[in-house]
Structure formats: C-alpha cells, structure tokens
Amino acid sequence: KQEVTQIPAALSVPEGENLVLNCSFTDSAIYNLQWFRQDPGKGLTSLLLIQSSQREQTSGRLNASLDKSSGRSTLYIAASQPGDSATYLCAVKDNYGQNFVFGPGTRLSVLP
Amino acid sequence: DTEVTQTPKHLVMGMTNKKSLKCEQHMGHRAMYWYKQKAKKPPELMFVYSYEKLSINESVPSRFSPECPNSSLLNLHLHALQPEDSALYLCASSRLSGSNDNEQFFGPGTRLTVL
Numbered sequence: 001k002q003e004v005t006q007i008p009a010a011l012s013v014p015e016g017e018n019l020v021l022n023c024s025f026t027d028s029a030i031y032n033l034q035w036f037r038q039d040p041g042k043g044l045t046s047l048l049l050i051q052s053s054q055r056e057q058t059s060g061r062l063n064a065s066l067d068k069s070s071g072r073s074t075l076y077i078a079a080s081q082p083g084d085s086a087t088y089l090c091a092v093k094d095n096y097g098q099n100f101v102f103g104p105g106t107r108l109s110v111l112p
Numbered sequence: 113d114t115e116v117t118q119t120p121k122h123l124v125m126g127m128t129n130k131k132s133l134k135c136e137q138h139m140g141h142r143a144m145y146w147y148k149q150k151a152k153k154p155p156e157l158m159f160v161y162s163y164e165k166l167s168i169n170e171s172v173p174s175r176f177s178p179e180c181p182n183s184s185l186l187n188l189h190l191h192a193l194q195p196e197d198s199a200l201y202l203c204a205s206s207r208l209s210g211s212n213d214n215e216q217f218f219g220p221g222t223r224l225t226v227l
Contacts, residue, residue: 034215043118043202044155044218089154093214099145099168100216102154 002027002094004103012109017080021106023073023090031093033073034100035064037086044089047075080110116219118203124225127193133222135186135203143214144186146178147202149221155202161186162208193226200224 003026013019023033032051036044048057048064050073056065063076073090087107091100116137125131135144143162147155160168161180175197177189186203200221206214 032214036218041200041221041223043116043220044204044216046215046217049215091216099157099160099170104154 002030002092002101004090004092004101006088006090006103006106008106009104010107010109012111013080014111015080015082017110018076018078019080019108021075021077021088021108023075023092023103025071025073025092025101027094028068028071029095030068031095033064033066033093034091035062035073035075036089036091038089038105039086047088077108080108082110082112084108084110116203116205116217118201118219118222120222121220122223122225124227125190125193126227127195129193130189130191132190133188133201133203133224135188135205135219136184137205137217137219138184139205139217140183140207141205141217142183142208143206144180145204145206145216146186146188147204149200149202159188190224193224195226198224198226 005024007022034049035047038044050057050066061078066073087105089105091102093100119134146158149155157170158172159178164180175192179187202221203219204216206216
C-alpha cells in the first residue's frame with residue numbers, strides 16, 4: 001500500500017529565502033505526482049503535476065523534481081514571500097488505483 | 113471555465129436532518145471525486161466517479177450517498193450524520209481518472225458541522 005510522507009511538518013523562514021519541501025513515497029510504481037497548496041479552511045490549489053516520465057516541472061518561482069527510483073520529490077520555492085504561507089501537500093497517483101494518496105503536508109510560514 | 117464550484121459554503125445540520133452537497137465543473141472532466149478533510153489532516157478519499165459511474169467507494173458509511181446525475185454534476189446526500197462527520201468536504205475533478213494526465217482540480221469545499 002502506497003504511503004506518502006512529507007518533511008518537515010512545519011517550516012518558518014524569513015521573506016526572501018529559497019526553500020525546499022520534501023515528499024517521499026514508498027512504492028516507486030507511480031503514474032504521477034501533484035503538488036498543492038492549501039490556505040486555512042480553503043480548497044486545494046494545484047501547483048505542479050509531474051508525470052512519471054518527467055524529472056521536473058517549473059512554474060514561476062516554483063520548481064518540482066521527481067526521482068522515482070528513490071521515491072522522492074522536492075518542491076523548491078525561490079525568493080519566498082509572505083503570500084506563500086500555506087500548507088503544501090504532495091499527492092501520488094500509483095499504478096494500482098484511480099486515486100491520489102496524499103502526504104500529511106508541510107505548514108509553511110514566511111515572515112515579513 | 114477552469115473551476116470547480118461547491119455549494120453550500122457552510123452547512124450546519126442536526127443528526128436527524130437530510131441535506132445534500134453539490135459540486136459542479138464545466139471543464140469536460142469525466143472523473144469526479146469526494147474527499148473528507150479533518151482539521152490539520154490531509155484529504156481522505158471517499159468516492160470516485162468515472163464516466164458517471166461509481167468506481168471507488170472507500171468503505172464510506174451508508175449515511176453518505178453519492179450521486180452523479182451527469183458529467184458536470186456531483187452530489188453527496190447526507191442522512192443521519194454523527195458529530196464526528198463534521199469536516200471540510202472537498203470535491204475534485206480530473207480529465208480521466210485512469211490516464212497519466214489526470215491533474216486534479218479542487219473546489220473550495222463545504223464546511224459541514226453536525227450538531
């Protein structure tokens with residue numbers, strides 16, 4: 001059964017720093033991996049989707065990488081801003097089902 | 113139109129009430145999902161519809177009854193809920209649940225409180 005973990009659970013950084021969020025999964029037979037952000041009490045906003053055949057995806061200040069063989073993905077946020085404060089979740093779709101398995105999330109605070 | 117809408121935003125109901133949550137998308141997606149999310153936890157999958165047919169039911173109690181009347185609309189009928197069912201209920205859609213390109217798009221959620 002696929003299990004997804006995220007490290008760290010919480011992170012607090014000053015504005016302007018570059019930072020890395022980590023996502024690990026136990027079964028490397030995945031279809032794809034998706035990164036989301038969630039503001040408190042709100043729905044999830046899709047940030048990046050990486051297909052199993054891809055190594056990375058970029059959108060603005062965000063860059064996500066995927067290493068299937070080691071079961072890891074990282075989300076790199078450049079020049080962080082207070083507006084980036086949110087919970088970041090990764091979700092993996094594996095080859096056995098039709099659903100995504102979510103990690104527990106990393107709660108990010110960017111201090112002005 | 114690239115959004116998923118959910119109504120109502122908030123719902124308070126008693127344990128004997130019957131209510132429904134509604135989700136709508138007009139992106140031509142053929143897979144739709146219901147998730148339940150408790151505070152400070154990740155979303156938990158409840159149901160998946162693929163081409164308007166229920167394809168996954170993650171052992172959800174029968175007091176939750178999903179319905180997919182057409183490819184754009186997904187309902188969740190609620191009856192005889194318990195206080196522990198209070199949560200944020202999220203709807204999502206994707207192009208096709210079994211394909212490689214199935215980016216999920218989420219609605220804003222319905223905050224449900226069961227008294």
